[in-house]
Amino acid sequence: MAWSSTESVCSSKTVYIQLSVLLLLSTSIYMFLYSRIEVKAFTIEKISDIQKSLYRKEGKVQIGQGIRSHPDTEQGYNRSELLLTLFTSWTTKAEKYICHNNTIRNWLEFKPVIQPILFTNETLLKEEAVEKGWDVLPIRMSGRGVPILKYMYRDVMEKYVSPFYAYSNGDILYSHTLIDTLKAVMNSSYLLNDKPIMIVGRRTNVQNVTSEEAISGKIVNKTANIRGKLFTVWGEDYFITSANYPWMSIPEVIIGRRAYDNWLVLNARKRNHVTIDATITLLGLHQTTKAGNSEGFKADNPGYNHNLLSRMYHRLNYDVGCTSCIEFYTRYHDNLIEILKRNISKSCFPL
Ligand SMILES: *[C@@H]1O[C@H](CO)[C@@H](O)[C@H](O)[C@H]1NC(C)=O
Numbered sequence: 545m546a547w548s549s550t551e552s553v554c555s556s557k558t559v560y561i562q563l564s565v566l567l568l569l570s571t572s573i574y575m576f577l578y579s580r581i582e583v584k585a586f587t588i589e590k591i592s593d594i595q596k597s598l599y600r601k602e603g604k605v606q607i608g609q610g611i612r613s614h615p616d617t618e619q620g621y622n623r624s625e626l627l628l629t630l631f632t633s634w635t636t637k638a639e640k641y642i643c644h645n646n647t648i649r650n651w652l653e654f655k656p657v658i659q660p661i662l663f664t665n666e667t668l669l670k671e672e673a674v675e676k677g678w679d680v681l682p683i684r685m686s687g688r689g690v691p692i693l694k695y696m697y698r699d700v701m702e703k704y705v706s707p708f709y710a711y712s713n714g715d716i717l718y719s720h721t722l723i724d725t726l727k728a729v730m731n732s733s734y735l736l737n738d739k740p741i742m743i744v745g746r747r748t749n750v751q752n753v754t755s756e757e758a759i760s761g762k763i764v765n766k767t768a769n770i771r772g773k774l775f776t777v778w779g780e781d782y783f784i785t786s787a788n789y790p791w792m793s794i795p796e797v798i799i800g801r802r803a804y805d806n807w808l809v810l811n812a813r814k815r816n817h818v819t820i821d822a823t824i825t826l827l828g829l830h831q832t833t834k835a836g837n838s839e840g841f842k843a844d845n846p847g848y849n850h851n852l853l854s855r856m857y858h859r860l861n862y863d864v865g866c867t868s869c870i871e872f873y874t875r876y877h878d879n880l881i882e883i884l885k886r887n888i889s890k891s892c893f894p895l
Pocket residue numbers: 608622623624625
């Protein structure tokens with residue numbers, strides 16, 4: 545989201561000490577939580593190791609290789625095909641009913657390759673989602689009642705094993721291009737190194753999407769072609785990360801409030817993670833409703849994330865966290881998706 549701070553670079557000693565203490569603290573919390581996940585869930589790192597060794601041997605990975613089958617398989621499908629654990633959260637709002645109803649059906653279409661999950665504590669909403677085939681998890685950690693992003697990743701990573709995990713806003717519809725893009729990333733040599741991966745992209749806005757216009761991924765693609773408008777490079781509505789992404793080192797930003805999206809991308813760039821802009825090959829159709837295109841700005845505590853981040857970092861140049869500043873991008877080449885390095889403009893620095 546277009547929002548930048550003009551605070552000056554900080555050079556005071558106390559701040560460096562504070563930052564070091566914070567870094568130490570978050571590292572130890574991360575290590576603590578990580579070791580818990582490791583014991584519980586056969587270690588996510590190990591799985592990506594298996595994938596990597598497969599890469600080295602055969603030059604490519606088959607989706608699902610090395611993925612532990614999960615005890616929670618009663619639903620009758622083959623979890624080892626799971627490519628992406630896709631989660632979101634929303635609260636019941638009458639004016640968003642069709643939008644969320646569309647999302648529920650749309651994400652289900654990609655099961656079992658994609659597993660949709662709703663975080664909610666609302667009893668009725670939980671029942672509806674479960675009845676329609678989604679998994680539901682409680683919101684364990686929140687700020688002002690709104691889920692904290694990093695703990696959503698932690699909770700799904702404890703329960704599901706997949707090469708990719710993603711938070712997505714709940715008003716985004718996808719097409720098969722989501723799977724195709726992720727498979728191309730899996731197939732790409734950029735995975736050969738150990739670096740965490742973050743994939744984001746611009747969304748395509750469509751106003752007042754009807755149930756008919758969202759009936760399948762194919763129709764979603766058609767709807768986007770007919771009425772869609774690509775949104776700005778500042779909006780990021782989904783964050784697909786690899787299983788080794790260091791989510792526990794991320795500040796406790798909450799969803800649906802400005803600033804966190806661009807901050808996540810700028811942080812990924814700063815930490816030299818592999819960042820991929822999937823805009824060209826991955827359709828994320830945003831169902832624009834009456835609330836408009838900047839809901840995060842109108843919510844309660846719109847400044848929550850910025851206030852949190854500005855207490856931790858004295859230079860917050862959100863502009864360098866927009867999609868046009870991302871290191872790699874995807875595109876079609878002979879009907880295949882390839883991943884290319886981008887010439888990043890000077891305005892994308894300093895980080
Ligand atoms: C599950 O899917 C994988 C990959 O598609 C396949 O190799 C395996 O045989 C399947 N297992 C069962 C029990 O269907």
